[in-house]
Each structure stands twice: as C-alpha cells, then as structure tokens.
C-alpha cells in the first residue's frame with residue numbers, strides 16, 4: 360500500500376496496538392475525536408466520524424482505511440451506537456468510496472455473534488469442544504452494541520457490492536496487552552495479543568480480497584472462532600496462544 364492509510368479511532372486501545380506493531384511501515388493519517396496524548400510522529404486529524412465534511416477532507420489521497428472509531432462498550436446505549444457506530448461508519452464508507460479508496464478493514468466484534476454461545480456455554484470455551492464459527496454464519500448479536508457491529512458489516516456488504524471497494528470485517532475477540540484475561544475462559548478463548556492484532560491488520564492492508572468476514576483472535580488452544588479464513592484469505596499467521604500463559 361503506497362498511498363496513505365487512514366486509521367480512525369487511532370487514540371484507542373486497538374489503534375495503539377496497531378501503531379506499536381506496524382507504525383513505521385505505512386504513511387498514516389491518524390484520526391480520532393480525542394487528540395493524541397503523546398507525540399505519535401504521524402499526521403493526526405482531530406475529527407468526529409459523524410462530521411461528513413471533516414471525513415471527506417481526511418480521505419484525500421487515502422488508499423486504505425482501517426476503521427476502528429466507535430463506542431466499544433458492550434453495554435453502550437442505543438443513541439450512542441446509532442450515532443457513533445452506525446451513522447459514523449456509514450459516513451466513513453461514503454467518503455471512502457467517493458475518494459476511490461481500495462481497501463476497507465472494519466473493526467467488528469465478537470458481540471455481533473454472541474448468542475451462538477447461549478446454548479453451548481461453558482463447553483465451547485474449552486479445548487475439547489470442536490464447535491467453531493467461521494464467519495459465514497448470520498450475526499446473532501448479544502446486545503445493541505453487537506447489533507451496531509452487525510450493521511457495520513452489512514454497510515460494508517452494500518458498499519462493496521455497489522461500488523466495488525474491498526471490505527474485510529474483522530470480528531475482534533478480546534484484545535488484552537501482555538497476557539490473556541485471567542480467570543475468564545471466554546476471554547482466553549478469544550484472546551487477541553497486541554502483536555497478532557498488528558499483524559492481522561497489516562494483512563488487511565497487504566492481501567487481496569473482495570468482501571470477507573474473519574475472526575480476530577490469536578491461535579489459542581481454546582477457541583470457538585475459526586481462524587482458517589483469516590489464514591487463507593489474508594495470510595494471517597498468529598504467533599500467540601492463550602494456553603501458553605498461566606490462568
């Protein structure tokens with residue numbers, strides 16, 4: 360990717376993990392409604408993703424978008440996810456297709472499919488259980504935040520089919536720095552380490568794809584999300600496994 364890469368939500372946890380891993384590898388335009396707390400050595404736009412004018416301007420000269428900005432709280436109220444996650448994502452897609460952006464990686468979530476766990480927990484969190492979601496299943500959100508993430512995936516389906524932009528939905532599991540969540544089987548099954556996170560989003564910038572939905576977790580022994588599609592389509596090669604850490 361020779362053009363600039365727009366990273367929305369750059370000041371957040373996922374954004375910082377990406378920049379820590381691949382910050383030197385691209386010409387970034389970072390965007391967040393919160394100004395950076397430290398000197399990031401990259402162009403930084405302070406803007407809200409619901410501001411159409413600002414987002415159109417931020418898209419100038421951009422070849423790929425990693426769209427993370429949004430309300431990440433599983434218990435976020437409807438007015439917030441409607442504004443930040445649904446309307447904001449639509450605004451970013453509109454500006455991207457108008458600017459001729461080639462690739463768009465969308466930060467979706469495990470919460471878009473959480474109700475697949477309902478009749479299977481806690482067994483599916485354990486190594487012996489072979490149940491897997493692979494990204495071809497319909498969403499089954501566990502909350503309104505999950506509904507907003509499923510809606511973001513569908514917005515991507517529309518913008519891909521209508522305008523040809525390449526879209527990958529990354530259903531991120533549980534990003535935790537340094538070690539998997541302790542005493543939390545579900546979190547260990549969907550742990551995404553910081554280095555695997557940076558590598559996975561790097562692959563969304565390098566690989567060729569049309570419209571894809573993949574799971575963003577490390578290669579954990581416990582898992583109920585398949586990472587085969589991410590391996591096949593993106594060339595994802597995770598290095599970490601929650602089983603290698605003490606509970």
Ligand SMILES: NC(=O)C1=CN([C@@H]2O[C@H](COP(=O)(O)OP(=O)(O)OC[C@H]3O[C@@H](n4cnc5c(N)ncnc54)[C@H](O)[C@@H]3O)[C@@H](O)[C@H]2O)C=CC1
Pocket residue numbers: 367368369370371372373374390391392393406407408409426427428429430431432443447466467468469530531532533534535
């Ligand atoms: N951290 C995790 O384990 C997971 C995160 N995700 C998704 O990844 C994305 C990033 O999550 P985190 O980094 O954990 O959250 P975060 O809250 O640390 O970062 C989100 C960033 O987006 C910015 N933002 C929020 N609304 C905005 C708006 N309207 N305009 C401009 N900027 C806005 C915030 O200022 C913040 O810096 C979110 O979309 C979240 O739903 C999905 C699954 C798991």
Ligand SMILES: O=C1O[C@H](COP(=O)(O)O)[C@@H](O)[C@H](O)[C@H]1O
Pocket residue numbers: 430431432433467468469470531532533534545546
């Ligand atoms: O989508 C998200 O998922 C992670 C993991 O979910 P949890 O229910 O195990 O906490 C969450 O930590 C993050 O805030 C959220 O954006």
